[in-house]
Amino acid sequence: MKVVDARGLSCPEPIMLTNEALKSESAVTVLVDEAHQKTNVEKFASEKGKKTSVTDKDGYFEIIVE
Known part of the structure; x- marks a missing residue:
């Protein structure tokens, strides 16, 4: 996975x-460090028909887009 x-x-x-x-x-x-970026990636993935799972790491978010 990239x-x-x-x-x-x-x-x-x-x-x-x-x-x-x-x-x-x-x-x-996808690794991002701002909550609004996390929301934007989740919305983008949803629009593309993808599912996301998010983990709140220490100071950043890890978003798996599948």
């Missing part, structure tokens, strides 16, 4: 990187 490390990036970069990764992978792990 890991998209979008920590420290501004929107819409996490979405753009997630979209690019999903072109070649069926599932990706």
Whole structure:
């Protein structure tokens, strides 16, 4: 599974990187450090028909998009 490390990036970069990764992978792990980025990635995944699971790590969020 590909890991998209979008920590420290501004929107819409996490979405753009997630979209690019999903072109070649069926599932990706996305790392973001802001709650609004987490929400945006979850919304994007839902619009693409993907499911997400989120883990609140120490200072960042790990989002698995499948």
